[in-house]
Amino acid sequence: MANTPNMLTVTIDGIRTQVPEGTLLIEAARQVGVMVPHFCYHPKLAPDANCRMCLVEIEKIPKLQTSCSTRVAEGMVVRSSVPHVEAARKSVLELLLGNHPLDCPVCDQGGRCDLQDFSHEYTPTVSRFKELKRVFPKQYLGPVIETQMNRCVSCMRCVRYCDEVMDAQALAADGRGTLTQITHWAGNELECDMCGGCIQICPVGAITSRLSMYDYRPWMLKRAETICSYCGDGCQITVQQKNDQLIEVNSALGAGRNNGDLCVRGYFGYHAAVHPDRVQHPLVRQADGSFAEVTWEEALERVARELTTIKAKHGADAIGGFITARCTNEDLYLFQKFMRVVVGTNQIDSSVRYGHINGVRALRRVQGTHRWTVRYEDMAQADAIMLVGTNVNEANPITALHVKQAVKQGGAQLITLESFLPVRSTVSNIATLSRHHLTVTSGQFAAAILGLVKAVVESDLVHEDITKQAPEFVQTIRTNVAKVSWQAIQEQSGLSQEDIEAAARAYSQAERAVVLVGRDVLRSLGGEGLVTNLMDLQILTGHLRREGSGLGCLAEENNEQGAVEMGAVAGYFPGPTGLDDEESQRNLTQAWGRAVPQGVPATLPNMLTRARAGAIKSLFIVGENPVESLPGDAGVTGALDALEFLVCQELFLTETAKRAHVVFPACSAMEKDGTFTNTEGHVQPVRQSIEPLGESRPDWEMFSALSVLMEHPIEYGEVREIFKEIRGVIPGYGLLGPASTPPKVDESTVAQYVTSGFKEDVDRRYALDPSSASPEGAMTLRLVQSLYHSGKYSTRAKGLMEIEGEGLLQINSREARRLGIEDGKTVLLSNDCEQATVSVKLNDRVPDAVAWFPEHFDQSVRALFTLKVDPHTHVPVWKTTYMTMTKVS
Amino acid sequence: MIFDKHQETVDDILSRYPVKRSAMLPLLNLAQKEEGYVSQAAMREIAGILDLTPPQVFETATFYTMLNLKPIGKFHIQVCRSLMCALVGADPLIEWLHKHLGIGMGQTTGDKLFTLSTVECLGSCGTGPMMQINDDYYERLTEERVGLILRDLRESGDCSMKSGPFMVPERGEGVVSS
Amino acid sequence: MKTFDKILLTNMERPGYTGSLSDYEGTGGYKALKTVLGNVPPNDIVEMVKKSGLRGRGGAGFPTGVKWGFIPKDHPGPKYLCCNADESEPGTFKDRQLMERDPHQILEGIAISCYAIGAQTAYIYIRGEFRLATKILERAIAEANQVGHLGSDIYGSGITVHVYVHVGAGAYICGEETALLESLEGKRGKPRTKPPFPATHGLYQKPTVVNNVETLANVPHIVNRGAEWFASIGAPPKSTGTRVFCLSGHVKRPGNYELPVNATFRDLIYELGGGMRSDKPLKAFIPGGASAPFLTPDHVDVQLDFESVALAGSMSGSGGITVMEEGTSMVWAALRLMEFFYHESCGKCTPCREGSAWIVQILQRILNKQGRPEDLRTLTEICENIGGRTVCAFGDAEIAPVQSTLKYWRAEYEVLIEEAEALKTSRKEIPVLSLS
Numbered sequence A: 001m002a003n004t005p006n007m008l009t010v011t012i013d014g015i016r017t018q019v020p021e022g023t024l025l026i027e028a029a030r031q032v033g034v035m036v037p038h039f040c041y042h043p044k045l046a047p048d049a050n051c052r053m054c055l056v057e058i059e060k061i062p063k064l065q066t067s068c069s070t071r072v073a074e075g076m077v078v079r080s081s082v083p084h085v086e087a088a089r090k091s092v093l094e095l096l097l098g099n100h101p102l103d104c105p106v107c108d109q110g111g112r113c114d115l116q117d118f119s120h121e122y123t124p125t126v127s128r129f130k131e132l133k134r135v136f137p138k139q140y141l142g143p144v145i146e147t148q149m150n151r152c153v154s155c156m157r158c159v160r161y162c163d164e165v166m167d168a169q170a171l172a173a174d175g176r177g178t179l180t181q182i183t184h185w186a187g188n189e190l191e192c193d194m195c196g197g198c199i200q201i202c203p204v205g206a207i208t209s210r211l212s213m214y215d216y217r218p219w220m221l222k223r224a225e226t227i228c229s230y231c232g233d234g235c236q237i238t239v240q241q242k243n244d245q246l247i248e249v250n251s252a253l254g255a256g257r258n259n260g261d262l263c264v265r266g267y268f269g270y271h272a273a274v275h276p277d278r279v280q281h282p283l284v285r286q287a288d289g290s291f292a293e294v295t296w297e298e299a300l301e302r303v304a305r306e307l308t309t310i311k312a313k314h315g316a317d318a319i320g321g322f323i324t325a326r327c328t329n330e331d332l333y334l335f336q337k338f339m340r341v342v343v344g345t346n347q348i349d350s351s352v353r354y355g356h357i358n359g360v361r362a363l364r365r366v367q368g369t370h371r372w373t374v375r376y377e378d379m380a381q382a383d384a385i386m387l388v389g390t391n392v393n394e395a396n397p398i399t400a401l402h403v404k405q406a407v408k409q410g411g412a413q414l415i416t417l418e419s420f421l422p423v424r425s426t427v428s429n430i431a432t433l434s435r436h437h438l439t440v441t442s443g444q445f446a447a448a449i450l451g452l453v454k455a456v457v458e459s460d461l462v463h464e465d466i467t468k469q470a471p472e473f474v475q476t477i478r479t480n481v482a483k484v485s486w487q488a489i490q491e492q493s494g495l496s497q498e499d500i501e502a503a504a505r506a507y508s509q510a511e512r513a514v515v516l517v518g519r520d521v522l523r524s525l526g527g528e529g530l531v532t533n534l535m536d537l538q539i540l541t542g543h544l545r546r547e548g549s550g551l552g553c554l555a556e557e558n559n560e561q562g563a564v565e566m567g568a569v570a571g572y573f574p575g576p577t578g579l580d581d582e583e584s585q586r587n588l589t590q591a592w593g594r595a596v597p598q599g600v601p602a603t604l605p606n607m608l609t610r611a612r613a614g615a616i617k618s619l620f621i622v623g624e625n626p627v628e629s630l631p632g633d634a635g636v637t638g639a640l641d642a643l644e645f646l647v648c649q650e651l652f653l654t655e656t657a658k659r660a661h662v663v664f665p666a667c668s669a670m671e672k673d674g675t676f677t678n679t680e681g682h683v684q685p686v687r688q689s690i691e692p693l694g695e696s697r698p699d700w701e702m703f704s705a706l707s708v709l710m711e712h713p714i715e716y717g718e719v720r721e722i723f724k725e726i727r728g729v730i731p732g733y734g735l736l737g738p739a740s741t742p743p744k745v746d747e748s749t750v751a752q753y754v755t756s757g758f759k760e761d762v763d764r765r766y767a768l769d770p771s772s773a774s775p776e777g778a779m780t781l782r783l784v785q786s787l788y789h790s791g792k793y794s795t796r797a798k799g800l801m802e803i804e805g806e807g808l809l810q811i812n813s814r815e816a817r818r819l820g821i822e823d824g825k826t827v828l829l830s831n832d833c834e835q836a837t838v839s840v841k842l843n844d845r846v847p848d849a850v851a852w853f854p855e856h857f858d859q860s861v862r863a864l865f866t867l868k869v870d871p872h873t874h875v876p877v878w879k880t881t882y883m884t885m886t887k888v889s
Numbered sequence B: 001m002i003f004d005k006h007q008e009t010v011d012d013i014l015s016r017y018p019v020k021r022s023a024m025l026p027l028l029n030l031a032q033k034e035e036g037y038v039s040q041a042a043m044r045e046i047a048g049i050l051d052l053t054p055p056q057v058f059e060t061a062t063f064y065t066m067l068n069l070k071p072i073g074k075f076h077i078q079v080c081r082s083l084m085c086a087l088v089g090a091d092p093l094i095e096w097l098h099k100h101l102g103i104g105m106g107q108t109t110g111d112k113l114f115t116l117s118t119v120e121c122l123g124s125c126g127t128g129p130m131m132q133i134n135d136d137y138y139e140r141l142t143e144e145r146v147g148l149i150l151r152d153l154r155e156s157g158d159c160s161m162k163s164g165p166f167m168v169p170e171r172g173e174g175v176v177s178s
Numbered sequence C: 001m002k003t004f005d006k007i008l009l010t011n012m013e014r015p016g017y018t019g020s021l022s023d024y025e026g027t028g029g030y031k032a033l034k035t036v037l038g039n040v041p042p043n044d045i046v047e048m049v050k051k052s053g054l055r056g057r058g059g060a061g062f063p064t065g066v067k068w069g070f071i072p073k074d075h076p077g078p079k080y081l082c083c084n085a086d087e088s089e090p091g092t093f094k095d096r097q098l099m100e101r102d103p104h105q106i107l108e109g110i111a112i113s114c115y116a117i118g119a120q121t122a123y124i125y126i127r128g129e130f131r132l133a134t135k136i137l138e139r140a141i142a143e144a145n146q147v148g149h150l151g152s153d154i155y156g157s158g159i160t161v162h163v164y165v166h167v168g169a170g171a172y173i174c175g176e177e178t179a180l181l182e183s184l185e186g187k188r189g190k191p192r193t194k195p196p197f198p199a200t201h202g203l204y205q206k207p208t209v210v211n212n213v214e215t216l217a218n219v220p221h222i223v224n225r226g227a228e229w230f231a232s233i234g235a236p237p238k239s240t241g242t243r244v245f246c247l248s249g250h251v252k253r254p255g256n257y258e259l260p261v262n263a264t265f266r267d268l269i270y271e272l273g274g275g276m277r278s279d280k281p282l283k284a285f286i287p288g289g290a291s292a293p294f295l296t297p298d299h300v301d302v303q304l305d306f307e308s309v310a311l312a313g314s315m316s317g318s319g320g321i322t323v324m325e326e327g328t329s330m331v332w333a334a335l336r337l338m339e340f341f342y343h344e345s346c347g348k349c350t351p352c353r354e355g356s357a358w359i360v361q362i363l364q365r366i367l368n369k370q371g372r373p374e375d376l377r378t379l380t381e382i383c384e385n386i387g388g389r390t391v392c393a394f395g396d397a398e399i400a401p402v403q404s405t406l407k408y409w410r411a412e413y414e415v416l417i418e419e420a421e422a423l424k425t426s427r428k429e430i431p432v433l434s435l436s
């Protein structure tokens, strides 16, 4: 697609340079080190040229021109620091300052304010403006954002960002001329993605965060760059503190995969780390069931002793480990090493089990790598992007920004198979950008994906190469999909044949196509098969091997990708490689100086079953909370109560930790060093940015300390040494920096798959399961992720709780009308299992006959749900149920 | 819903433009005609029809001075204060209206009948002073004429002194040898 | 005064002429359209209009045929014509009369122009206050559609022209062509940065021509009577034809007068306008709408054409001529216009937005006898910093009243400031300002 661009010569302040055609003058100037002052220009936004600050002189053009909107032409000669250009700048500043209040001493932007900096550089200290300044009252925009419109310079960056980048269109310019102010609309409280982008992009202090307002002067802040721990996008954040107090988090243009953008969780969610409920001291349970604070020595020794005893008495496989994929690679690696080397068991699993594993298995099977073969940059070049069950804006907001940009600026066609409706509101909705939107809710994805494959096969969209190379593969799928009628597909997916065919055509005919798969597929029964079928779709259309095309599974937790690669998931060694891989066994034995354990792996559901049966006597649970992550009927409490010894390493006394015998206080991601691997596969440095709270320690230190006490010392001076070891075990690990290319598909794996590998389960994958239909007359109740939260951790963040502090049942207004329910009213939900009373919030994105409830607040409704475990991948699935809803008067 | 009973008009408006958003001003004008001002409900509805967000409708609405975002009186008196009308006596007339109606600028009389505003040039500089009341222009005003106009409006809701198709100078009047 | 034919006002000045379709057809209306549609190649019409020397009547005076020539010929997608009926320039009220009295003259002009540039759709962007003109235009369009002067396949030629009236809602800036396009797209009427120009990236980013009502109304006449005829009127070669001048202010007979552009201000003000309203002498006049710098009695013999007025240091602009008699305060007059500009600035550009507010405040102060000696220098410099530094020509327009009154009537400012200085000792300074 992208040809090498034409290079043009331009001379700026005497410096000659060459820039690609289309480059803006202001960017060309920056490249040669000439900084042209500006307010309204921002590299992320289309030029608006409203502030008139960036005027420059261009030879042969009589009037001064705005360098932010003028593109370089061949041979242009530009001057930016001649007297009349500087005079023009001075004048713009004088005009802006005329109406600007003199509140710099209390302004949050003071010290990092463009207006201040340029004033310092260009204007005299006395103002000629002696008139009355315009005065706007302070505006409460919402719980976390406040505007001080007297400071506004009308550059419209906030409004433009909200529209062009976020696609939320939540900010409005109210009024005309000098009395224009930025607001939401008509005095209504701000409702939006709350990404904080408007605060960050404001060149002055006109839009401020209420979380840190008046708390600091920017130069007092100590800054540290690290990675956000809320989702798999892995945004680079700058954590700022004053006197060891966490003040705010923001991000820098050009830094990280997010390039300065953040979502609400990254921007406003930082307080979770310093929540007063944090466990700050090692705790040991007393005879009366209460916890006592003990010294580290005491706690560690107790655990070492108990584990050693249990191992001695019942064998290593009487101990299991379960760790959260929110830990660093180093933590994850060391935990599995501890379990394998010190304890001597393969019974280790992580939260990857909740669904990401489905994608990993399918990708490994079909293309030989479980990683993305595309990266964000490929989306910008893509002709089509297909989102399948992701609600990407909520789960992976920065990936969503790349999709938005690809669609809005790159002209990619968006195809969405999503469980929500393309209704527009001031919270951005990716489906409103979709050219082919198919509303598919849980239980319908299998039919919808099968429909896509059927459409490709039957509408002659199969790529000729694959027909030649793997005739049997194509023929088998053809035969299989022929057995499923369009009528059956329509019934089970709720989609029309035409819509499916149109989407299939758009995908197949695109030169470059990126598919992103999310939780509605990954965290579902048969999720592995669904991803495999989507891989088949790639093979059939020729996209699998094509440069710039590929399929990515979206990691929901920040380090799910890393957890898999560190071997912290049942059935895999670091790499990941299979436990039966002899070369790995040999290498690891050598690297670890100890034979790898031969015991069978155990997944989380396995371990719970084994615990209930008395086969597992002790669990070591790191940062996970299965009591609240699984429904009541999963028997988690029964399993935990049956244990002889439970160790939890935690930030908070969760319902799981409350059952522990020993609780180790762990550091949050902000308090430790290490690396996270984001959903694309980028390994990024995590740096300690605040002091550990109380006596909390980084997770890996506990494993190391225990290993010493358990007489198999695995010791490291600092976390970097662990990473060095990881790189020895997984050659080249971490090399994938932002500039390098993603892995390619493994040709031999693909060849093996299309000749024979596919056969194993092809019949099962291409048959519809009639049991997935919803019962007559019932409503579907789904636990969904909210944009404003991530797991339960975020419910400890005060900013996020002010935005969304309770769980409300969401239904669309049609359903509400049908049921005679109004916004804010209480309803009773009931099914065979249980009843629950909740309040209702109208949300027109929710499809008919469906209700959503944010999973972060699921306590009140969890009892309505029942657990199903995927027989093949052991993924516990339970976030959908059926119920009836009645009004409570 | 405000536009429900105007479905045909709305469809007709939408049919004129290849891009929906172009129907913004026509719909805002229609809403104001219907309710006397542009209500929040109307903006919400327009956003729905045009597939936009309410802030997008709001920010457009606030740019245009003819759109009232708050309820006003039954008759909106808008007197031109621009130079050309001022040269021929707009200012005293505005003063007179203040006194006569007993209200300040932008205010509405207690009986909700009249709202008084000044506006910038309305394009009848040759026939000033002038004012617009709702859809109609009234030109070549004097205090006496304004008094009669207000009386008529109060009494019958209409006034025959409004301007018809514009022609100034009138046919023949002032035409020198041409 | 030379004798001449009126062009645009001829019909409406006929006794009993109502502007109805039959009236218009009765005077030969739509003949031009019938003649050219499908018979004369569109490009020939463009050339004809070029040759006629017709220049835009909206303010900038850009040669109309040349503007049409910028429309890419083989552009595959839709093209648009926008008729600028926003007429908001203070002192201008000609388009209103053309629309209310003879709407079909405009519609015929629109249809021919659409044909010439290959547009199938035309929007008449009319200011929201012109309710009556809107009704009259809409009725005329309905009539023309009904008998087939407009619509699909006009006269069986295969040519389609749909005309719609688009009603604004109160914003002077929407007369600026790119602001008009933004507004027509349903947005805030903020001018766009150029390039790209409307000819290539106009309405919906498609090739678009924006022409003033009066400009388009001339087109049928040029077609009927030939480019040479039109080019011979006025002040060829650069300013041709007649213009409808709007006379307002302190004259006996204000109104719209159509004159060939080689007539003079004296012809207009004294002969047609009957001279000054009272017996006071002429003090100042604005020669081309509020955006044009003021001129003095020394300039009454200047010709009305674009070049002559420019040479005199002002501009012929929209053709609105406002006359002020001796005794009018020029500081007050400048302030009144500044208040207009302050009220109407879209707020996009810093210099225009902040500058207009600042100037208004200074002028208010000076007028209220609170001026300071340094004010005049400040005013001059603010003006210099607005001119040529903004996205659209509004910035250049808004400084015209201040700069020109400062140039010719500086003494009036100085007297007020001296009075303020004198008062200063006797009273405390309290600014009396109103901005909203």
Ligand SMILES: Cc1cc2nc3c(=O)[nH]c(=O)nc-3n(C[C@H](O)[C@H](O)[C@H](O)COP(=O)(O)O)c2cc1C
Binding pocket: C055, C056, C057, C058, C059, C060, C061, C062, C064, C084, C085, C086, C087, C088, C089, C172, C173, C174, C175, C176, C177, C178, C210, C211, C212, C213, C215, C216, C392, C393, C394, C397
């Ligand atoms: C601030 C501003 C206001 C304008 N207002 C009008 C207007 O009300 N009517 C008009 O025809 N042109 C107006 N113009 C001129 C238009 O931008 C444009 O030049 C004109 O419509 C082109 O048509 P013409 O070439 O036929 O004159 C205005 C220009 C500016 C800068």
Ligand code: SF4
Binding pocket: C173, C190, C191, C344, C345, C346, C347, C348, C349, C350, C352, C353, C390, C391, C392, C393, C394, C395
């Ligand atoms: S010059 Fe004034 S009116 Fe024109 S775009 Fe700039 S701010 Fe708006």
Ligand code: FES
Binding pocket: A037, A038, A039, A040, A041, A048, A049, A050, A051, A052, A053, A054, A055, A066, A067, A068, A069
């Ligand atoms: S940065 Fe160029 S005009 Fe604002």
